[in-house]
Amino acid sequence: MNDENPIIIEMKDITKTYIVGLEHVHALRGINLKVRKNEYIAIMGPSGSGKSTLMNIIGCLDTPTTGLYLFNGMSVSDMDDNQLAKIRNKEIGFVFQTFNLLPRSNALHNVELPLIYANVYSQERKERAVRALNSVGLGDRIHHKPNELSGGQRQRVAIARALVNNPSIILADEPTGNLDSKTGEEIMQLFEELHQKGNTIILITHEEYIAEHAKRIIRLRDGLIESEEIFTTRKVMV
């Protein structure tokens, strides 16, 4: 762990409260968090502890109720919709449990989409999308639609899409949750490689053996960080 790496994410006393009818649901009660470049973090915790809520706030899909959130030193709470969209496009790569690919588009087009929104021109766009698909081992499936791919392959497409714009950070909310353990393990290998190449990764998981891939495990309970573990030595992988 290199403490000299720049800080990408800094959170101070982040809370998130949902109002459902007359009831206030405190999903996050005061999160303090720093994430440096090239960290590999797993977030764990029981269901309803606020993992996804935290992830959505980190990914600028949602805004905190109170607290300070700096992304690359910029205050996210001061940003308007367009600036948030730009951050999501350029700086963040999402990987979801349910893949969330566009069903009518083939793998190539799904991966190209962030580049389209980033105004990258078609020639370069295609090259970069193909490169991203190659890097997740799907170079021979680029014209397949999601329903013509296996679950593992779909998640690879989603990872390629998350990677293609060279984001500052990759956020994965239970990326192996819909996969069998063997396929899940393959996906984790892929994250491992991405981390080796210098990417910053935060992933949510329920499984200890998945979390063990990470270098830092954050445990949430009732909207608070309950504990943190940092592993300086790498776990042995096959």
Place this chain on the structure above:
Amino acid sequence: MFSKLKESFFISISAILANKMRSFLTTLGIIIGVCSVVLMSTAIKGVDNSFQQGISSLGSDVLYIDKFAWFSSEEFWKMRNRPNITYEDYEKFKSLVNLPLAVAPQAISVRNIKFREKTAEAIFVTGSTTEYLETTNFSFKSGRFFSEIESESGRDVVVLGYDIAETLFGNIDPIGSIVKIGGFNYQVVGVLNKQGSNLLGAFNPDRQVYVPIKSLFRHFGLSWRSITIVVRAKNSQLLEETKIEAEQVMRQVRRLKAYESSDFSINQQEGLIQIYKNTVGVIQIGGLFITGLSLFVGAIGIMNIMFVSVKERTREIGIRKAIGATKRIIMAQFLMESSIISMIGGLIGLFFAIVLSYVIDQFIPTSVQISAVLIAIVISLLTGILSGLAPAYSAAKLDPVESLRYE
């Protein structure tokens, strides 16, 4: 920017194709709407054109001195008590006026005209003098108008309107042939070129014939009826002056005292245009409004289906937002979709309008013009955008987290 638009375009096309039946049914409303609006506007244009054409054969610089006003608030029975305008009135009038280019009497009788076994029924037979020609813009297909001598001596010669000549003679040149007008023999001396439109009905010069007024009086004994004095000004700038002079001279002819009101009316084309606008114009606006309603219904159909589309694709919207689509992009995508649906409908509607206009052309001279094509494209585009606005906005403002969770 371009690549985003292209993306929106292809997404829209694939969304439309993914629901072919639904898209088709939605388009149907626009097809019917655009088709009827285009047909209506071309029909209006057709009616206007033929009216203009017809009225121009009356001449914008021509006055008609009549016993009755064409349009008047005065009671009809009051005008009934006016003295008839006689041939003698005409002669006195003509000898006293200076300004007009031409002055001619006009008497009309309705008769059947026969050539061999062919008959044209209930034809307006206009009696006048040689000078009548100068009050019109007539041109001749063959032959000539009747001469001064023929006019003065009341010879039985006739000039045929284009349609009459066509009906009675077909392709044969009628000059020199004898036709029977109300049982009397007339020699054809001229045939007019096509002048007017179907709209003026019996008043259309194409369906009239012209004979010397004295001949008309002799055979059909109309001299006791009121005639019209047709007065043509030298040009339309002089029309007002000519009208003032005509009024004075006519009062002189009638020996009216200064305090007496005129016992005749001076009519002109303008009044006809006015009445046309007041009646036909209202009908036209009504027609456009009603056909516009069908377009409106079509627009509501699109709006409805766009709301459904937004609902169905909530998750897709969430995905797009998560990877960086701005509100504007989402908005553009749905506006594009509604516009494409509407444009497709518009083009199909236009196609049907063109086909149908050939059918309608049999009754009202219509043709779909470039302007109608533009109208169709513009209104369908506008309809698409307007009807897509609310659904597109509802899509753009969806919360990304909520929509990603949507099943």
